[in-house]
Amino acid sequence: MSRALIETTNLAVNLTPRPIEPSWIIEGNPVAQWCVLSQSADGLASTMVWECSEGRFNWYYDFDETVLILEGSIVLENDTMPPTRYVAGDVIFFKDGAHARWHVEGRVRKLAFCRKTQPVWLGFALRVFLKLRKILLPADERQAASLMGSS
Template identity: 75%
Template sequence: MELIETNNVVVNLSPRPIEPSWIIEGNPVAQSCVLSQSADGLASTIVWECSEGKFNWYYDFDETIMILEGSIVLENDAMSPTRYGPGDVIFFRDGAHARWHVEGRVRKLAFCRTTQPFILGFAAKVYNKIKRVVFLSEKRVAPGLAST
């Protein structure tokens, strides 16, 4: 596995239909392409595109998006309709619900992360902290320069 991967948002997209029961109006057609995925499978970067329509979206993971092209109007029970366009960044927490109104077409870059139970997240933080300390300690002593 490469430690650094590169990609471009100009990619071939595959159909990713919206759940039919979520569609409110129109015939929105969604497509996406996974650009990267973490080794543990809990995080990914995706390019997603959708044609005009209105639909509900229910989030079962954390998702941060940046609108690349087009515009949307988002709303939910706690948020009045708000328009977003290129360069806007929106964060949806695991458990969020939003009504999307895609105006014409939208293309977004999405950073998705599956939420871990608290105890697993805490254990991962401890492990990563120990790993950083040990790894940095090993890097500080250059090979061949250690005292004898």
């Protein structure tokens, strides 16, 4: 991956196999593929395109994931949510720790933004640090410090 501050890509990418955990498959033979489009410098966030053929399976999330359905349709459900159909243009957010039963109807293609979550105390400490930095450093010094850190 590039270390440029601005990266561009296209959704017309070559996908590679990304098999679904066999014990998660409920019905059918869903075949999943993906391509990572971008990744944050700290490795905690990434954007990918993912597609899957027809089937039903469980999915267990150990990160936050925001999904934009690009093509096709899915039906999602879990113990607290009745079966709900999502189609191209729909956005879904799965929190770290979520579980969903997926039913891919035919084929689905999605754009996903995934982020590993940090302990609450670490996020709070970072917000306090950034707030103090904003208060104590004038804007031009913050920009200079930021530029020096990226060199």
